[in-house]
Amino acid sequence: MRETWVAGAATNRFGKMAESGREAGARVALAALDRAGLRPQDIGVTFVANAFGIAERQAHVGPLLNSALGIPEVPSCTIESACSSSSAALHEAFVHVAAGFEEAALVVGFEKLSHLDTLAATSYFAVGADYPFEAHNGATFPGLYATIASAHARRYGTRTEELGAVAVKNHANAARNPHAHFQKEISYETYLNSPMIASPLRLYDCCPFSDGAAALVVTARETFPSPASEPLVIRASARAGSLGDIHDRSSMTSLPAARLAAEKAYRAAGVRPGQIDFAEVHDCFTIAELVALEDLGFFPAGEAGRATREGLTARDGQLPVNPSGGLKAKGHPVSATGASQVAEIFEQFNHHAGARQVPKTELALAHNVGATGSSCSVHIFGHR
Amino acid sequence: MRETWVAGAATNRFGKMAESGREAGARVALAALDRAGLRPQDIGVTFVANAFGIAERQAHVGPLLNSALGIPEVPSCTIESACSSSSAALHEAFVHVAAGFEEAALVVGFEKLSHLDTLAATSYFAVGADYPFEAHNGATFPGLYATIASAHARRYGTRTEELGAVAVKNHANAARNPHAHFQKEISYETYLNSPMIASPLRLYDCCPFSDGAAALVVTARETFPSPASEPLVIRASARAGSLGDIHDRSSMTSLPAARLAAEKAYRAAGVRPGQIDFAEVHDCFTIAELVALEDLGFFPAGEAGRATREGLTARDGQLPVNPSGGLKAKGHPVSATGASQVAEIFEQFNHHAGARQVPKTELALAHNVGATGSSCSVHIFGHR
Numbered sequence: 001m002r003e004t005w006v007a008g009a010a011t012n013r014f015g016k017m018a019e020s021g022r023e024a025g026a027r028v029a030l031a032a033l034d035r036a037g038l039r040p041q042d043i044g045v046t047f048v049a050n051a052f053g054i055a056e057r058q059a060h061v062g063p064l065l066n067s068a069l070g071i072p073e074v075p076s077c078t079i080e081s082a083c084s085s086s087s088a089a090l091h092e093a094f095v096h097v098a099a100g101f102e103e104a105a106l107v108v109g110f111e112k113l114s115h116l117d118t119l120a121a122t123s124y125f126a127v128g129a130d131y132p133f134e135a136h137n138g139a140t141f142p143g144l145y146a147t148i149a150s151a152h153a154r155r156y157g158t159r160t161e162e163l164g165a166v167a168v169k170n171h172a173n174a175a176r177n178p179h180a181h182f183q184k185e186i187s188y189e190t191y192l193n194s195p196m197i198a199s200p201l202r203l204y205d206c207c208p209f210s211d212g213a214a215a216l217v218v219t220a221r222e223t224f225p226s227p228a229s230e231p232l233v234i235r236a237s238a239r240a241g242s243l244g245d246i247h248d249r250s251s252m253t254s255l256p257a258a259r260l261a262a263e264k265a266y267r268a269a270g271v272r273p274g275q276i277d278f279a280e281v282h283d284c285f286t287i288a289e290l291v292a293l294e295d296l297g298f299f300p301a302g303e304a305g306r307a308t309r310e311g312l313t314a315r316d317g318q319l320p321v322n323p324s325g326g327l328k329a330k331g332h333p334v335s336a337t338g339a340s341q342v343a344e345i346f347e348q349f350n351h352h353a354g355a356r357q358v359p360k361t362e363l364a365l366a367h368n369v370g371a372t373g374s375s376c377s378v379h380i381f382g383h384r
Numbered sequence: 385m386r387e388t389w390v391a392g393a394a395t396n397r398f399g400k401m402a403e404s405g406r407e408a409g410a411r412v413a414l415a416a417l418d419r420a421g422l423r424p425q426d427i428g429v430t431f432v433a434n435a436f437g438i439a440e441r442q443a444h445v446g447p448l449l450n451s452a453l454g455i456p457e458v459p460s461c462t463i464e465s466a467c468s469s470s471s472a473a474l475h476e477a478f479v480h481v482a483a484g485f486e487e488a489a490l491v492v493g494f495e496k497l498s499h500l501d502t503l504a505a506t507s508y509f510a511v512g513a514d515y516p517f518e519a520h521n522g523a524t525f526p527g528l529y530a531t532i533a534s535a536h537a538r539r540y541g542t543r544t545e546e547l548g549a550v551a552v553k554n555h556a557n558a559a560r561n562p563h564a565h566f567q568k569e570i571s572y573e574t575y576l577n578s579p580m581i582a583s584p585l586r587l588y589d590c591c592p593f594s595d596g597a598a599a600l601v602v603t604a605r606e607t608f609p610s611p612a613s614e615p616l617v618i619r620a621s622a623r624a625g626s627l628g629d630i631h632d633r634s635s636m637t638s639l640p641a642a643r644l645a646a647e648k649a650y651r652a653a654g655v656r657p658g659q660i661d662f663a664e665v666h667d668c669f670t671i672a673e674l675v676a677l678e679d680l681g682f683f684p685a686g687e688a689g690r691a692t693r694e695g696l697t698a699r700d701g702q703l704p705v706n707p708s709g710g711l712k713a714k715g716h717p718v719s720a721t722g723a724s725q726v727a728e729i730f731e732q733f734n735h736h737a738g739a740r741q742v743p744k745t746e747l748a749l750a751h752n753v754g755a756t757g758s759s760c761s762v763h764i765f766g767h768r
Binding site for chain 2: 001020045051052053054056057058059060062063064066067072073074075076077078079080081082085088092095096098099100101126127128129130131132135136239240241242243244248256257260261370371374375
């Protein structure tokens with residue numbers, strides 16, 4: 001297995017796209033290739049993530065995307081793992097390149113749902129859960145994560161202030177991210193006064209529906225002339241699953257797939273949680289960030305809330321978390337999210353993150369969750 | 385890269401399923417594991433194909449399938465490449481196992497659309513084409529393949545008798561396949577008197593909408609005690625793409641992705657088309673089988689029709705094609721199709737194909753097309 005890099009990365013501004021998903025995907029793909037110093041013709045395989053392409057009446061979008069890039073002959077497929085689709089696609093790209101099947105692979109994630117009304121969009125999202133047992137009975141994602149938040153509060157005493165601290169921090173970061181959906185800070189009062197969506201989760205505990213696109217170029221090939229950007233070395237690419245339904249799990253305060261994927265990733269990279277300099281984690285709801293920080297071993301179970309309130313996960317804290325603004329404020333265009341986390345790490349490693357630049361960038365981790373944690377990908381990145 | 389096998393394979397009876405796609409998928413997965421002499425716990429990764437899961441309101445079905453198998457912790461993702469989804473999934477499984485990332489991988493393809501009316505089902509299928517340019521303008525798959533048939537007729541003089549010969553042959557094979565959707569022979573007169581669907585294609589030129597499920601176990605691991613079945617050695621696993629829209633292509637009488645995937649596969653396996661003993665090819669329409677036989681190099685361009693009429697592709701011909709009955713008569717449950725082709729080759733190699741057994745089984749080829757050929761997978765199988 002050879003050393004494999006993310007040599008280029010790009011994301012568009014999340015929010016509402018006028019163009020189609022495939023057009024946005026082609027645009028970010030070209031930008032990522034440019035950053036990598038590669039041409040479309042260097043790509044051996046394309047992995048697309050577009051879980052809800054049906055909302056644009058389009059499946060089998062890989063050949064259309066490749067055609068737009070001028071490489072129709074290149075094989076492609078779409079990888080779906082709900083909200084972790086593009087990190088799952090990155091994993092496939094990593095395997096193909098690390099094993100030497102291809103010299104370079106393209107990962108493109110995009111989603112466009114903003115042309116639908118909220119009910120239609122929610123219905124699409126809900127099929128990522130176990131439909132007959134969960135969504136069909138009214139348990140859509142806000143309700144499911146509210147259940148997790150209630151269980152966490154009951155077991156560890158997690159408080160509104162702690163959930164709110166996640167929202168306030170991530171909005172502060174997104175305010176400094178020109179690609180973020182919500183480029184505005186919020187106060188704790190704004191958070192607290194936002195309407196209750198699914199108790200204990202308020203509006204500002206929830207990520208938005210966003211359109212967006214992000215692309216990654218995975219390669220093990222030296223390019224000449226060397227590209228302006230420094231590649232990320234993929235130190236670990238790990239995935240795991242768990243029981244789909246939260247009602248089947250022995251505990252609701254942790255996602256077993258995240259714990260397992262993290263364990264595999266730390267072992268593969270040969271590092272401990274304490275060595276990670278910053279992380280992009282899957283905060284589809286504020287509670288999800290707290291659970292993630294505990295599952296990833298950054299804080300003991302039940303202590304991530306306190307740590308967040310104390311500022312340990314702020315941009316200038318001991319472990320900056322979601323410097324991009326996270327799903328919460330950067331936005332969550334389902335199949336672009338995992339790739340966009342890696343694009344943020346790419347910017348940070350290259351010290352291009354401007355006002356949201358974190359100080360230490362030796363090792364970073366990306367954590368991307370599908371549904372309520374029935375899938376999880378953990379990637380660890382370092383330098384050459 | 386190590387020698388990698390399909391060590392177990394299973395399919396259910398195609399047609400109408402009372403159970404859900406995921407239930408059918410779990411059932412065939414267990415059957416395939418049983419044939420391989422492996423337990424679910426031996427599986428390192430699961431690749432699901434279920435392109436139109438949204439018709440059952442279910443995405444992210446891998447963790448649910450793995451949960452049903454008792455291996456919720458195993459990572460999974462869904463692979464979509466329209467009608468070539470499960471051969472694309474087989475390719476991913478092959479790469480993971482051949483490269484040594486996993487000891488064994490599970491491929492499960494299933495589709496259930498029969499609870500929808502025909503218009504709704506057709507609408508789902510149509511999103512596999514380039515929607516804004518094709519389906520949106522009324523060009524659904526029968527129309528697109530009719531255009532290919534017209535172009536083929538104009539260039540090579542392909543006749544109704546030749547299309548009909550494909551239908552009659554494949555129904556004769558399906559009549560001997562207990563898993564086939566249509567287990568009945570048809571006469572040429574029946575074919576000729578069937579209603580015109582999209583000229584020159586009649587009803588019996590078209591594959592049906594089928595429900596179905598098929599599973600493959602891919603491994604490089606010796607099992608003890610050895611399983612009753614002999615594994616297929618994957619001699620080549622190749623994929624390619626092409627321009628999505630047939631109106632963009634320089635010729636409509638050949639699928640460039642099929643030619644390219646076949647070229648790659650023959651090169652990887654080190655064999656010539658003439659060495660292949662039998663093939664399962666993607667006959668979503670009768671014309672598609674003729675084009676496939678020419679793209680795969682079995683017959684010169686324009687001569688597959690004559691060869692079919694002369695019986696060269698019959699069960700007892702020089703190159704049996706679609707002994708299973710093919711998509712045409714075995715049925716076409718979109719995401720189960722590619723895996724079911726390999727399941728047929730598995731049966732044939734193990735001399736379990738009963739009344740449809742072909743005589744020579746040293747080398748076999750599977751050809752699985754996405755949409756009108758914007759994706760194609762070609763696999764070649766041999767013995768250990």
